[in-house]
Amino acid sequence: MAPHVLVVDDDPVVRDVLLRYLVRDGLSAEASADGLSAVAAYRARRPDLVVLDLMLPRLDGFEVFRRIKEIDPASAVLMLTARGRETDRIVGLESGADDYVSKPFSPRELAARIRAILRRTADAARADAEVDSPEPIEVGDLRIDIGARTVRVGGESVALTPKEFELLAFFAANPGIAFTRGDLLDRVWDVAYDGDPSTVTVHVRRLREKIEADPSRPTHLVTVWGAGYRFER
Numbered sequence: 001m002a003p004h005v006l007v008v009d010d011d012p013v014v015r016d017v018l019l020r021y022l023v024r025d026g027l028s029a030e031a032s033a034d035g036l037s038a039v040a041a042y043r044a045r046r047p048d049l050v051v052l053d054l055m056l057p058r059l060d061g062f063e064v065f066r067r068i069k070e071i072d073p074a075s076a077v078l079m080l081t082a083r084g085r086e087t088d089r090i091v092g093l094e095s096g097a098d099d100y101v102s103k104p105f106s107p108r109e110l111a112a113r114i115r116a117i118l119r120r121t122a123d124a125a126r127a128d129a130e131v132d133s134p135e136p137i138e139v140g141d142l143r144i145d146i147g148a149r150t151v152r153v154g155g156e157s158v159a160l161t162p163k164e165f166e167l168l169a170f171f172a173a174n175p176g177i178a179f180t181r182g183d184l185l186d187r188v189w190d191v192a193y194d195g196d197p198s199t200v201t202v203h204v205r206r207l208r209e210k211i212e213a214d215p216s217r218p219t220h221l222v223t224v225w226g227a228g229y230r231f232e233r
Contacts, residue, residue, distance in 0.1 A: 003118045004028040006047040008038040010056055021111045035059025039067045049117055053080040065095060074162055076117050093202040096161040137172045139233055142211055142220055144172050158210050167203050171231035180228040204229055
């Protein structure tokens, strides 16, 4: 069955263009024009990905995002933001969005980003189904189970978004190696476009808040000045 995408935007032109591009790419897609109908559609169909505009009638995008995450914390969401609204982009990423695109956007680029997210989701599902899962990685009180896609700190389960887990798993699989933000965009985000390095910065900060005893003085995800970040084993 083709992956199902829910497009949420109050602009009928945007909805029509995106639906045509997604169907052309062999995906299943539907659209909602306001926040309340978007939540109802998500609850009814549980789409594989939500393309979510932040400026919506009846219920704004951030509230829609919050309600979607209450239904399924692992849901994949790509946010659409108005050009120049950097605060919205940062808040969206810090809330756990997988990606964002600024308006006006290239439908071709947006479709490429959607395919990249869906490809990563499918790869993760296949990895979960593998019988021979890799041994969990344990560093101090941090335990990363790649096969089960779970993370524990001090025995307590830590809730990560899909992208946060993928980033942490990549670091843990490559300990002691410094990666620039550009490297991480290429290796973890798997994009064929020029990504925003601040995306990496936000995700690293969120990971530190969840796995480090003192996020201001990290011991697992350390900064390599002038180079990027490194995972310490």
